[in-house]
Amino acid sequence: MPELPEVETVARGLQREIAGRRILTVTLGKTDFIDNPTEIELNLPTRTIERVERYGKFMLLRLTHPTAKEPSALLVHLGMTGSLMPRPVAQPHAKHTHVVFLLDDGRELRYVDPRRFGRMAFLAGPRLQEELLRFGADPLESTREAFVDLIHSRHSRSKALLLDQSVIRGVGNIYADESLWRAKIHPAKTGASLKPAQIKLLYTKLQEILRKAIALRGSSISDFLGSDGLPGDYQQHHRVYDREGKPCFRCKTPIRRIIVAGRSSHFCPNCQKAPRSQKRRRKRSQIRRQKRHKRRK
DNA sequence: CTCGATCCCTGGACGC
DNA sequence: TGCGTCCAGGGATCGA
Numbered sequence: 001m002p003e004l005p006e007v008e009t010v011a012r013g014l015q016r017e018i019a020g021r022r023i024l025t026v027t028l029g030k031t032d033f034i035d036n037p038t039e040i041e042l043n044l045p046t047r048t049i050e051r052v053e054r055y056g057k058f059m060l061l062r063l064t065h066p067t068a069k070e071p072s073a074l075l076v077h078l079g080m081t082g083s084l085m086p087r088p089v090a091q092p093h094a095k096h097t098h099v100v101f102l103l104d105d106g107r108e109l110r111y112v113d114p115r116r117f118g119r120m121a122f123l124a125g126p127r128l129q130e131e132l133l134r135f136g137a138d139p140l141e142s143t144r145e146a147f148v149d150l151i152h153s154r155h156s157r158s159k160a161l162l163l164d165q166s167v168i169r170g171v172g173n174i175y176a177d178e179s180l181w182r183a184k185i186h187p188a189k190t191g192a193s194l195k196p197a198q199i200k201l202l203y204t205k206l207q208e209i210l211r212k213a214i215a216l217r218g219s220s221i222s223d224f225l226g227s228d229g230l231p232g233d234y235q236q237h238h239r240v241y242d243r244e245g246k247p248c249f250r251c252k253t254p255i256r257r258i259i260v261a262g263r264s265s266h267f268c269p270n271c272q273k274a275p276r277s278q279k280r281r282r283k284r285s286q287i288r289r290q291k292r293h294k295r296r297k
Numbered sequence: 298c299t300c301g302a303t304c305c306c307t308g309g310a311c312g313c
Numbered sequence: 314t315g316c317g318t319c320c321a322g323g324g325a326t327c328g329a
Contacts, residue, residue, distance in 0.1 A: 001321095001322075001323090032305085032306095033305095057323085077323085077324090079322090079323065079324085080306090080307095080321080080322055080323070081306090081307080081308090081322095096307090114306080114307055114308070115305085115306045115307050115308080115322090116306060116307085117305075117306070117307095117322075117323060117324080118323095119323095119324085154298090154299095155298075155299070156298085156299060156300090157299095160299085160300090163323085165323090165324080172322090172323075173323085261300090261301095262300095262301070262302085262322095263322075263323090264321080264322085
């Protein structure tokens with residue numbers, strides 16, 4: 001559930017709380033969500049958390065070491081239910097605490113994640129660079145022109161494109177649905193089928209929503225809390241997400257929920273007109289496939 | 298390139 | 314009250 005605004009909220013909180021702290025020891029519980037548990041145990045102690053950044057839905061804990069020259073970082077993805085917070089050593093460990101970093105100020109940085117859909121990895125040097133290159137543009141840093149190109153050049157459905165971290169990094173189900181509603185784009189419309197003006201509007205709305213959500217410390221559905229334990233408030237501003245059957249804020253038409261790109265997608269069937277038909281889409285992609293086939297021959 | 302299906306995992310919702 | 318069942322959801326992976 002944590003998407004860009006929630007991760008930004010947590011990252012800012014951690015930057016304030018733990019930047020400059022040195023890690024003394026690491027204790028691991030379950031490790032099936034960690035790329036390389038041994039490397040974490042080996043490399044994290046003695047390193048200092050220089051600063052905490054957000055990278056898409058990841059938190060990037062930039063690390064320094066007295067002798068190591070290569071840049072290194074701890075990548076943390078919160079998945080659906082992850083949290084990373086500093087706690088007093090005396091405080092009992094919450095259930096599903098899987099990673100504990102003892103800090104040089106006597107506190108513990110704890111990773112808790114009931115479902116373990118998160119991810120953790122220690123990366124350094126070229127491997128770190130390589131990993132970061134797998135992801136697409138940050139929606140808040142991309143230019144409008146680049147964003148339009150990105151979407152317009154693809155034949156995937158708009159919802160799939162927004163969710164694809166290798167295209168745009170940081171957007172998840174909530175902010176995809178919310179931005180498509182604001183831009184009046186049906187989630188099943190393909191990027192290529194959109195007019196540039198529509199994509200420009202999507203870009204603007206997506207940025208507006210993300211900035212507003214960051215200002216409100218994210219959306220707290222289920223139980224998301226920032227690193228200082230405060231909930232977010234953006235859920236008050238949701239227009240379609242989790243509002244199936246409720247009236248559209250623009251036209252009162254009941255909001256619908258369908259599965260697009262394997263994810264539940266909420267939209268207004270009146271404001272967000274459906275593409276002509278699935279059949280035609282299939283036919284078109286078949287034609288493209290044949291063209292490519294011929295070209296190869 | 299793009300798609301759908303499947304798996305991972307647990308807690309919350311729901312039915313009885 | 315308690316038990317069983319279903320489902321959500323980000324991402325990796327695989328076959329079509």
